[in-house]
Each structure stands twice: as structure tokens, then as C-alpha cells.
Amino acid sequence: MASVRIGIIGLGTIGKAHWKVIRESAQTTLIAVADPTPSALDFARAESIPAYADYREMLENETLDGVVVAVPNAEHVPVALACIERGIAVLVEKPVADRVETAQAMCKEAEGRDVPVLVGHHRRHNTAVQRVRQAIRDGLIGRPVTATVMYNQLKPASYFDLDWRRQVGGGPVLINLIHEIDLIRFMFGEIHSLQALSSNAVRGFAVEDTAAVLLRSQSGAIGTISVSDTAVSPFSWDLASGEFDLMLGTSDRMKRQKVSTHVFAGTEGSVTLPTLDYYNYRDVAEPGWRSDLNAEVLTVESTDTYLRQIEHFARVIRREEAPLVSGLDGTRTLQATLAVTEAAATGQTIILSE
């Protein structure tokens, strides 16, 4: 099986995570990178990888099968379109775009040219996430009733040195909560409607630092999500799942927190992430609070989520698989996430789909 030729545009935090797995996998070869910052160019050149300050030059000069687009949110669509117009498949980081209209225009262009688009909702490639989805589909929790999701952690002050992270659109709703929205869609299906509150009271930036969401899925299940980048807590996917270490490429940097951040509960049982605890009533006369709950742990092989994602991208490029998160799928997640901002600003319930 031939290795696919990949370029990276945007060699910042997540661009470097892609760099690591592209170089690790036998299915992908890193051909070149593009980023205007001298430190990124030096980083690549130190490893003898061709580096361009202007991504258009990279696209002109290199032969690429696929490009990872890992630039700030507002640049996703123009950069991805430049690739699509040249027939190059894209793995575009989440959010797929900063506006639904531009995301839809990009998807239309990609469809017209038959160029695959994969959106970087990497968690869908996580084996624990896939195990829970399968458990729900197999009926282990019965009819889904609630999703309870926490993403509360402290981002260090230096994280906000980059100006775009202090501006509207650069905060935890579009950066972090979007993953939770996508995960709930992945587990329970499309979202019917939502309500939200947000606050910038602690950091005082233009962008929010905290938000809470109440949502209803089309199936009738109800979900709650709290998200904050200013609360000291282990209850966040980044700290509990181990994926953050994969992203930084430094497994000894942070102690992984053994806590549950997600509970999916139904009429027959409940299951947690990333801990994979499973609770139900088994062989009891009358299921209910006076009976013993059976507790067990679902098992799954844990692997590098970003590696699984890039290898899926290689198969998408070879047309062996359809994108697990297509451009339109990523657009629906974006739409629901932007609805959170609208709901918080207006105090209204936003109806997404009947």
C-alpha cells in the first residue's frame, strides 16, 4: 500500500501533533509544511522538511495527495479552498469554519470537484468513544435519557499570549465545547434545540471563559454541558482522556486524571467516558434505587487517537473509506456550536432541526 504524500499548513500546537503522527505512520509521508512564523520554519528545516512561509508556494511547488489545515479558525476555509481547487484532499481542523455559510460553500466546492474533506473532530477516532457509541447502539443503556458532560479546566495564562485566543470566536465554545457538541451528536444523533448561558467575568476578555448548555436531541434525550477554561478541576476530557499528552507529544508532562467527564444514561443503564464504567440492574426483583447496581468496566484497546485519524485520512485519500466526519457533518456541529453563542446572547431557545 503506497504511502500518501501530506503537507501541513499551520505548524502551531495541533499542527505539530499532526507532524508527529504523519511521520510515525507508514501510511503517510510528510512532504512539506507552510507557516509564516520563523520558529515554525526553523522547526521544520531542523528536521530537513521543506518549509514555506506562504502556503500557496508550497501548493505550487510540491506534489501532495492531502493537506492538513491547522491554521486559526478564520483561515480554515480560504486555505482549504486553495487545496480543494488544486484537487488536494484536506483534513481541516475543527471548527470546519468560523461561519456556517462559508463552510457550506467550501463543501459545495469540494463536492463539485470530488475532493474529500475530513474535519478534525479527532475524538470520533478514539477507541473508548467508539466503544461507548457501540454500547449505546447495542442497547446497553436502553433508551438514551441524559448526557452529562463536564469540560472544566484551567488554561495557563501564557495560553492567552496569542491575540486570537482572547477575541470572540477564539474561546472555549468554539475551541473546546464544539468537541462536546460533536460527541453528543455522535452518541445520540442530531440536536433538536438548545439553550445556553456564557460568561467572561473571570478573565474579562472579549471572548467567553465559561459557558453552560442545555440541549435536547431529536430522539428526546436531554444533555447538559459545562465548559470553562478558568476553573481549576480535573473534570475535562483533555486531562482525563490522555489525548492532551498525545497532542503535546510528551507523555510524562502531566498526570492523567482518573475521573469521568461524560455520563450517558438511559432506561437500562449508564456508561461513562473516558473511564468506561458501565452500570445496570441485573437479576433483581425490582430495578430501582433500593436494588444493588451492577458495576463493570467495558474494555477497549487504547491507541493514539491522532494516529488513527491520520491513517483514516490516508484511507480517505485513497478512496478506501468515506470521511468519518465529512465537511457537512462538521458544518452541522459548527451550526449547533454557533447556536450556543446565539442562545447565550439572546436568552432564546434555538431550534436546530425538527
Ligand SMILES: NC(=O)c1ccc[n+]([C@@H]2O[C@H](COP(=O)([O-])OP(=O)(O)OC[C@H]3O[C@@H](n4cnc5c(N)ncnc54)[C@H](O)[C@@H]3O)[C@@H](O)[C@H]2O)c1
Ligand atoms: N483537534 C484538536 O485536538 C485541536 C487542538 C488544538 C487546536 N485545534 C484547532 O487547530 C487550529 C489551530 O489551533 P492551534 O492551537 O494549533 O493554534 P496555533 O496558534 O498554535 O497555531 C496556528 C499556526 O498557524 C499558523 N498560521 C496562521 N496563518 C497561517 C497561514 N495563512 N498559513 C500558514 N500558517 C498560518 C500560525 O503561524 C501558527 O503557527 C484551530 O482551528 C483550533 O481550533 C484542534
